[in-house]
Amino acid sequence: MSLNINNLHVKLEDEDKQILKGVTLEVPAGEVHAIMGPNGSGKSTLSYVLSGRDGYEVTEGSATLDGADLLAMEPEERAAAGLFLAFQYPVEIPGVGNMTFLRTALNAQRKARGEEELSSGDFLKLVREKAKTLKIDAEMLKRPVNVGFSGGEKKRNEILQMAMLEPRMCILDETDSGLDVDAMRLVADGVNALRSPERSFLVITHYQRLLDHIRPDVVHIMSNGRIIKTGGPELAIEVEQNGYGDLLAEVG
Amino acid sequence: MADTAVLAAGAKPAAKTGAGDAVLAARLDALDLPVGGFTAAARKDAAARLQAMGLPGARDEYWRYTNPAPFNAPLPEALAYTSRESSLFDGIDRLKLVFVDGVFDAAASDPLTGEGMQIDILSTADAGPAHWAGDLYGKLETSGQTPVKRPFAVLNTLAAQDGVLIRVTGKVARPVHILYRRDGQATDVHVHHVIRLEPGAELTLLETGGIGARSNTVTEVEIGKGARFHHIASKRADDAKLGIGHIFARVGEGALFKSFSLAVNGRVMRNEGVIEIVGDDAVAHIAAAVLGDGNEGAFHHDDTVFIAHAAERCESRQVYKKVLKNGAEGIFQGKILVKPGAQKTDGYQISQGLLLDEGSQFLAKPELEIYADDVKCSHGSTTGALDETALFYLRSRGVPKEQAIVLLVLSFLADALDEIEDERLRDDILTRLDEWLTSRAKG
Numbered sequence: 139m140s141l142n143i144n145n146l147h148v149k150l151e152d153e154d155k156q157i158l159k160g161v162t163l164e165v166p167a168g169e170v171h172a173i174m175g176p177n178g179s180g181k182s183t184l185s186y187v188l189s190g191r192d193g194y195e196v197t198e199g200s201a202t203l204d205g206a207d208l209l210a211m212e213p214e215e216r217a218a219a220g221l222f223l224a225f226q227y228p229v230e231i232p233g234v235g236n237m238t239f240l241r242t243a244l245n246a247q248r249k250a251r252g253e254e255e256l257s258s259g260d261f262l263k264l265v266r267e268k269a270k271t272l273k274i275d276a277e278m279l280k281r282p283v284n285v286g287f288s289g290g291e292k293k294r295n296e297i298l299q300m301a302m303l304e305p306r307m308c309i310l311d312e313t314d315s316g317l318d319v320d321a322m323r324l325v326a327d328g329v330n331a332l333r334s335p336e337r338s339f340l341v342i343t344h345y346q347r348l349l350d351h352i353r354p355d356v357v358h359i360m361s362n363g364r365i366i367k368t369g370g371p372e373l374a375i376e377v378e379q380n381g382y383g384d385l386l387a388e389v390g
Numbered sequence: 391m392a393d394t395a396v397l398a399a400g401a402k403p404a405a406k407t408g409a410g411d412a413v414l415a416a417r418l419d420a421l422d423l424p425v426g427g428f429t430a431a432a433r434k435d436a437a438a439r440l441q442a443m444g445l446p447g448a449r450d451e452y453w454r455y456t457n458p459a460p461f462n463a464p465l466p467e468a469l470a471y472t473s474r475e476s477s478l479f480d481g482i483d484r485l486k487l488v489f490v491d492g493v494f495d496a497a498a499s500d501p502l503t504g505e506g507m508q509i510d511i512l513s514t515a516d517a518g519p520a521h522w523a524g525d526l527y528g529k530l531e532t533s534g535q536t537p538v539k540r541p542f543a544v545l546n547t548l549a550a551q552d553g554v555l556i557r558v559t560g561k562v563a564r565p566v567h568i569l570y571r572r573d574g575q576a577t578d579v580h581v582h583h584v585i586r587l588e589p590g591a592e593l594t595l596l597e598t599g600g601i602g603a604r605s606n607t608v609t610e611v612e613i614g615k616g617a618r619f620h621h622i623a624s625k626r627a628d629d630a631k632l633g634i635g636h637i638f639a640r641v642g643e644g645a646l647f648k649s650f651s652l653a654v655n656g657r658v659m660r661n662e663g664v665i666e667i668v669g670d671d672a673v674a675h676i677a678a679a680v681l682g683d684g685n686e687g688a689f690h691h692d693d694t695v696f697i698a699h700a701a702e703r704c705e706s707r708q709v710y711k712k713v714l715k716n717g718a719e720g721i722f723q724g725k726i727l728v729k730p731g732a733q734k735t736d737g738y739q740i741s742q743g744l745l746l747d748e749g750s751q752f753l754a755k756p757e758l759e760i761y762a763d764d765v766k767c768s769h770g771s772t773t774g775a776l777d778e779t780a781l782f783y784l785r786s787r788g789v790p791k792e793q794a795i796v797l798l799v800l801s802f803l804a805d806a807l808d809e810i811e812d813e814r815l816r817d818d819i820l821t822r823l824d825e826w827l828t829s830r831a832k833g
């Protein structure tokens with residue numbers, strides 16, 4: 139799937155605060171793009187706006203998924219269209235079992251696409267298999283969504299959802315933060331297993347180290363609501379070595 | 391609301407806080423009061439007690455949040471009969487007892503025999519002068535009148551037309567299911583059940599259906615040493631237009647009392663739970679899940695609970711969850727009283743309102759009164775809206791908004807539903823709730 143973001147301007151709905159100030163970005167099908175940038179530059183906001191969270195107002199620009207107007211869709215329609223956001227802060231939902239959550243989501247998407255719902259037997263088989271590769275144990279699947287999960291467990295749970303839902307445009311918002319080396323490798327392997335010519339990724343991260351495992355085709359640097367520089371993987375190494383200082387100075 | 395209630399009840403509020411003698415006289419006048427056989431003395435006593443206490447007025451502290459006027463009115467509003475009968479618990483092997491307009495219907499019921507229990511029907515048994523239930527009829531109700539007066543329970547003891555009397559001597563695996571049906575339009579129904587569990591006995595009691603246009607129920611439960619009593623009551627929109635229900639329980643040593651009620655719409659409902667824990671090491675849990683939609687008529691649901699600990703090492707839990715929308719009102723008044731000497735009491739109470747819009751309201755009045763020093767008691771109450779972040783999270787995974795709300799509502803209710811021990815019964819309730827919420831979400 140290809141994602142096209144053009145001159146996107148976003149402000150907070152309740153406040154006169156402009157956060158995205160003209161973001162232009164294209165992720166062609168099958169590519170992995172990374173977005174790096176200092177805290178507060180608007181990376182999470184971009185991911186939320188693309189997935190349809192309330193509280194933001196698009197004042198200018200567009201975002202399309204394979205040509206379809208993303209911004210006109212409800213969040214669930216975006217998901218059914220193939221978009222997935224791995225949250226920077228996965229949400230806890232007490233009282234809703236992880237399994238119920240996964241099955242409800244999967245079947246809702248299948249239904250929206252006119253496919254048959256998965257039988258509980260097939261679903262169980264699928265979820266067990268995917269959970270195993272992510273080292274998510276049965277106990278975690280039984281618990282309420284993300285409740286009592288460690289930081290790393292929450293992030294792995296996001297990847298499990300991604301693996302189950304098989305989206306074709308995946309946005310990962312700092313999925314690596316708070317992970318130890320082993321957990322990061324698990325997450326990276328999970329992502330790499332999903333790489334395919336139809337599937338695209340937008341990986342938001344602070345650190346080069348994740349990009350050692352998930353090799354990006356293109357790296358974008360975001361600052362103050364704009365993409366200030368785009369380059370190859372070497373750009374991530376430059377940031378790792380020199381910080382954002384030089385880049386920010388470059389654009390003035 | 392408070393003032394109009396007094397006016398509507400036609401009372402002259404003076405020194406008395408109650409509704410006034412004229413209101414009570416008119417109320418009693420409209421009723422056909424049975425003389426009773428084995429209950430005769432209890433009914434006579436109830437008449438005297440009721441004269442002394444009067445019906446509640448809107449100024450009564452205990453009726454602060456619920457207007458007693460519609461319960462005080464001599465006649466109930468007529469109620470169109472809808473024949474939709476609940477199929478809840480249909481798949482479960484149980485003994486069915488059918489009441490139509492508050493009167494036992496033998497032809498529609500199962501035979502009154504079950505292993506480990508003796509079942510009698512109040513109206514039949516009350517033709518005779520003596521019955522084992524004579525020791526209990528009106529007795530637990532009377533002891534539940536302290537420290538607060540519950541005039542409608544007294545009225546019930548005085549006026550009850552019918553009910554079941556169950557004496558449980560063994561572990562009864564098959565639940566007893568009381569199905570209420572309505573036939574008449576303006577029925578004013580008083581039903582009174584008496585249940586005694588002998589030491590070591592066990593019973594599950596289910597109640598579903600519409601009792602009457604205006605209903606008043608009293609259930610008195612005596613739970614002997616080591617006995618276990620499970621109770622599930624369910625009321626739906628057309629079942630419960632105007633009702634007041636009471637459960638009075640006395641829980642003995644090492645015994646268990648668990649009561650769960652479900653209310654899905656309706657109009658004005660007041661449920662009073664009065665539980666006295668009298669034996670050491672006993673457990674008493676009472677819980678409710680309530681769903682109210684003000685668009686289907688003014689919804690007002692009041693749960694008023696009083697749990698008294700009079701023994702050592704006992705545990706009590708109150709779990710109340712109310713989901714309210716379109717101007718619906720949810721009330722919870724809950725008290726834990728720990729009497730002197732009731733050491734090592736573990737008392738817990740939670741009441742929560744989930745408001746699906748700004749017009750609805752949830753009011754809670756939690757109270758703790760503790761006269762022992764080595765106890766653990768806690769209570770909490772919250773009122774909140776749907777968690778928008780969780781809603782977005784679900785939708786971002788492709789779950790449509792309406793379905794996501796259903797999931798979140800069910801998750802909100804989960805703690806209350808968890809109070810149902812029997813998995814089959816819990817699943818039945820859960821499935822029904824899910825269906826109901828889903829059908830509403832679309833409409």
Ligand SMILES: Nc1ncnc2c1ncn2[C@@H]1O[C@H](COP(=O)(O)OP(=O)(O)O)[C@@H](O)[C@H]1O
Pocket residue numbers: 150157175176177178179180181182183184193
């Ligand atoms: N809902 C919000 N309310 C107030 N400020 C917000 C909100 N969302 C984002 N912001 C602000 O917008 C800016 C960008 O935030 P964010 O998108 O989280 O950045 P990043 O993910 O790059 O760290 C920050 O200054 C942040 O404080």
Ligand SMILES: [Mg+2]
Pocket residue numbers: 181182183226311312
């Ligand atoms: Mg962020």
